[in-house]
Amino acid sequence: MLTSLVLSAALLGLAHATLVDLNTTQSDGVTILETKTFETTLTPANKIVVGGGTAGLTIARRLAESSLKTSVLVLEAGGSGVGLNVVTIPEKSFSFVGTDIDWGFTIAPQEHAGEYEINLSSGKILGGDSAVNGLVWTRASKAEYDAFETLGSPGWNWDTLYAHMRKAEQLEYPSASLIDEYGYVVDASSLGESGPVSVSFPAYLPIQHKTLVEASVELGHTFNTDAYSGDNAGVYYSLSSQNTVPVRETSEFAYLTPWETHKQLTVFTYATVSKINLDDSSEPKATGVQVIFPDGSEYTASLKSGGEVILSAGVVRTPQLLELSGIGNSSILTPLGIDVKVELPGVGANYEDHTMALLTYQLKDGYLSFDALSYNETLLEEETELYSEGEGWLTFAQAVVNFEPIDVILTADEIEEAKEILSTKPESTPQDQFDILKELILNGTTQVEYLLFNSFSAGDDKESNTSYVSLSITHTHPLSRGSIHINSTSIDDFPVINPNMFEAEWDQWWLAKATAYGRKFFQTQAFQEIVVSEEVYPGSSVSTDDEWLEYVKENLNAGYHSAGTASLLPKESNGVVGANLTVYGTQNLRVVDLSILPMLISAHTQPAAYAIGELAATLITTGSTNC
Ligand SMILES: Cc1cc2nc3c(=O)[nH]c(=O)nc-3n(C[C@H](O)[C@H](O)[C@H](O)COP(=O)(O)OP(=O)(O)OC[C@H]3O[C@@H](n4cnc5c(N)ncnc54)[C@H](O)[C@@H]3O)c2cc1C
Ligand SMILES: *[C@@H]1O[C@H](CO)[C@@H](O)[C@H](O)[C@H]1NC(C)=O
Ligand SMILES: *[C@@H]1O[C@H](CO)[C@@H](O)[C@H](O)[C@H]1NC(C)=O
Ligand SMILES: *[C@@H]1O[C@H](CO)[C@@H](O)[C@H](O)[C@H]1NC(C)=O
Ligand SMILES: *[C@@H]1O[C@H](CO)[C@@H](O)[C@H](O)[C@H]1NC(C)=O
Ligand SMILES: *[C@@H]1O[C@H](CO)[C@@H](O)[C@H](O)[C@H]1NC(C)=O
Ligand SMILES: *[C@@H]1O[C@H](CO)[C@@H](O)[C@H](O)[C@H]1NC(C)=O
Ligand SMILES: *[C@@H]1O[C@H](CO)[C@@H](O)[C@H](O)[C@H]1NC(C)=O
Ligand SMILES: *[C@@H]1O[C@H](CO)[C@@H](O)[C@H](O)[C@H]1NC(C)=O
Numbered sequence: 001m002l003t004s005l006v007l008s009a010a011l012l013g014l015a016h017a018t019l020v021d022l023n024t025t026q027s028d029g030v031t032i033l034e035t036k037t038f039e040t041t042l043t044p045a046n047k048i049v050v051g052g053g054t055a056g057l058t059i060a061r062r063l064a065e066s067s068l069k070t071s072v073l074v075l076e077a078g079g080s081g082v083g084l085n086v087v088t089i090p091e092k093s094f095s096f097v098g099t100d101i102d103w104g105f106t107i108a109p110q111e112h113a114g115e116y117e118i119n120l121s122s123g124k125i126l127g128g129d130s131a132v133n134g135l136v137w138t139r140a141s142k143a144e145y146d147a148f149e150t151l152g153s154p155g156w157n158w159d160t161l162y163a164h165m166r167k168a169e170q171l172e173y174p175s176a177s178l179i180d181e182y183g184y185v186v187d188a189s190s191l192g193e194s195g196p197v198s199v200s201f202p203a204y205l206p207i208q209h210k211t212l213v214e215a216s217v218e219l220g221h222t223f224n225t226d227a228y229s230g231d232n233a234g235v236y237y238s239l240s241s242q243n244t245v246p247v248r249e250t251s252e253f254a255y256l257t258p259w260e261t262h263k264q265l266t267v268f269t270y271a272t273v274s275k276i277n278l279d280d281s282s283e284p285k286a287t288g289v290q291v292i293f294p295d296g297s298e299y300t301a302s303l304k305s306g307g308e309v310i311l312s313a314g315v316v317r318t319p320q321l322l323e324l325s326g327i328g329n330s331s332i333l334t335p336l337g338i339d340v341k342v343e344l345p346g347v348g349a350n351y352e353d354h355t356m357a358l359l360t361y362q363l364k365d366g367y368l369s370f371d372a373l374s375y376n377e378t379l380l381e382e383e384t385e386l387y388s389e390g391e392g393w394l395t396f397a398q399a400v401v402n403f404e405p406i407d408v409i410l411t412a413d414e415i416e417e418a419k420e421i422l423s424t425k426p427e428s429t430p431q432d433q434f435d436i437l438k439e440l441i442l443n444g445t446t447q448v449e450y451l452l453f454n455s456f457s458a459g460d461d462k463e464s465n466t467s468y469v470s471l472s473i474t475h476t477h478p479l480s481r482g483s484i485h486i487n488s489t490s491i492d493d494f495p496v497i498n499p500n501m502f503e504a505e506w507d508q509w510w511l512a513k514a515t516a517y518g519r520k521f522f523q524t525q526a527f528q529e530i531v532v533s534e535e536v537y538p539g540s541s542v543s544t545d546d547e548w549l550e551y552v553k554e555n556l557n558a559g560y561h562s563a564g565t566a567s568l569l570p571k572e573s574n575g576v577v578g579a580n581l582t583v584y585g586t587q588n589l590r591v592v593d594l595s596i597l598p599m600l601i602s603a604h605t606q607p608a609a610y611a612i613g614e615l616a617a618t619l620i621t622t623g624s625t626n627c
Helices: 036-041 054-064 142-150 158-168 176-182 207-218 251-255 314-324 330-336 377-388 412-421 431-442 505-522 545-554 606-622
Strands: 004-007 018-021 045-050 072-075 105-107 118-120 169-171 197-199 234-237 265-268 272-278 286-292 298-311 355-362 400-404 448-453 468-475 483-485 496-498 589-591
Touching (some): 045 286, 142 158, 142 431, 158 169, 197 251, 272 314, 412 431, 412 505, 448 505, 468 505
Parallel strands (some): 169 197
Antiparallel strands (some): 004 265, 105 118, 400 448
């Protein structure tokens, strides 16, 4: 295991912040001895950030460099991603699954779907999910962000979130030769130009992804030349969170390195927070947090007076930490013997994730996908060499997405059927969210995303020496709501993760229809040139409505865009935080991560996580959401 501590000048009084291995002696003679340094050298901080993930490092850096001159301590359970191929190489984006930087969460068997366990891998590393995700960089449509404000949170709308996404990002505009070769199109005026997070197009685009653009156009879908300004419908070239070197961009690389420039910032890695310490006032005040190191030693990190704790442990761990600290639904906490400090039943409720189905096709002879990297050693060697020059297959993770509203996918009769299904509110959907979502669904907001995985990603019959592609079909606005709750008092036990997928009839029906439509992409002239006509998975045995429904139920995947377990909503609507992100009923505890997103959007979620970190920093430093 990589063992290192990241300590800053503020901590040790050194001239520069340092990255030190445990048990090593620095040139200036300071020996860092395991975790003892934590206790003996750490002074109380103004802000303690729990979790050095996507949103956590964003807010930590912004606060540390702000005019508040505030000391910021970040406690992250994982280590640094610097120099790890599985993090830095775009093509390796999902290879972390099952490694020691994967938390290894699983979704409880879903009673309305296949009743099997579904992986919900997540990054246990500085950068969090930004260090392990699929690199896709997208925005939803204006109305979807405005819905947060409509649900009761002043200032949380398209204008502020768009401004803060732009504050995070820096477009690296494609070179003329890349535009010429692949046809990349992006409207630079819709993207940030000077933020820390580099976004760019890969130096290599597999022909099958270019084919997805052509197939979409052949199906009559719009080619969107400006998908980042609040209208995301159609097929388009999507940016990736990578620079043009190309190295994946993570919140660690974007906001933390180089360390020297952030003297107010202290980051401890391999530091797992097990509890937030709250005093006994009627409106409890956080005094610090409990931290556990890999050797089992436990310490208290304290707050300075007037300080605050910022919880950024992600959608699974944030509600767990709130509950372990006595904030939540007493019907859940009391039976576990936890002293209830704040009765707040919204903690862990309102949970959702995108749902996803897949179709697999075989490429014709002469066409190769990433599958070939594992059966053709010559190719792997060639591509590894090319990558060191910034070129070739390994620079690519994704570059084409297609978002569509229901009227592009459904027939007129089916739209009537959709209206019929939507005339009844599903049990788990809150009424106000249902009213908004129904309007978005019927008013042309996109509800499905199609994109291509450049490898065999679903099915039973993968043949050796063969290259495949899989189309992923994602339902972007599920109505079903579930929960994430603890069922033990130990930080080492994962909470029970239950998105309640497919509880709503709409969620089943729409994903089945959208998946059936997915087959049409492969029947276009464009795809027929490069794929074997016969579908590999699920194949011709699935074709009726009932068969598609059965197929999606038995082959359901998580979309890896979990949200909502500490929702930004009024308290009476099961909210956990108000517009300033302070947890209801507490004085100085905020949540700053994707847990606050009250409803999912028709987009991948990392830009929203960065925007939440940026906007929270604006709120804390200026007292308002305007930047
Ligand atoms: C496999 C995968 C693929 C994805 N693909 C994409 C994509 O292509 N595009 C996109 O836009 N989005 C994608 N997403 C989603 C996106 O990355 C996340 O929504 C977003 O990064 C979440 O940010 P966050 O700050 O809420 O949480 P995270 O970034 O997960 O941060 C939480 C941090 O807290 C730490 N932590 C947790 N518990 C503790 C504790 N007790 N003590 C100390 N530290 C703790 C974690 O280790 C982690 O670093 C993907 C996600 C995954 C998992
Ligand atoms: C530090 O050194 C001690 C003594 O050699 C050893 O027992 C311990 O495992 C080391 N710790 C780490 C994290 O390498
Ligand atoms: C689920 O995760 C385990 C390791 O945690 C891994 O071995 C397995 O391949 C994963 N399954 C899928 C479908 O990714
Ligand atoms: C609180 O927990 C109880 C027991 O699990 C449950 O019945 C109730 O619905 C929960 N309340 C909320 C708002 O989730
Ligand atoms: C393996 O890759 C090499 C190098 O790209 C290529 O020339 C060769 O045709 C490939 N072989 C197979 C069986 O795909
Ligand atoms: C939906 O369309 C109707 C009719 O055009 C319009 O009145 C309404 O404002 C629209 N709603 C949204 C959320 O755009
Ligand atoms: C796969 O191809 C390689 C090289 O082209 C060959 O050596 C090997 O026997 C093939 N394997 C199978 C199972 O066809
Ligand atoms: C808690 O949930 C986990 C994960 O779902 C499960 O494995 C475990 O058996 C549950 N424990 C209890 C005490 O219910
Ligand atoms: C957050 O907002 C609430 C409600 O407006 C207010 O009572 C509280 O003082 C605010 N907290 C902070 C830290 O600004």
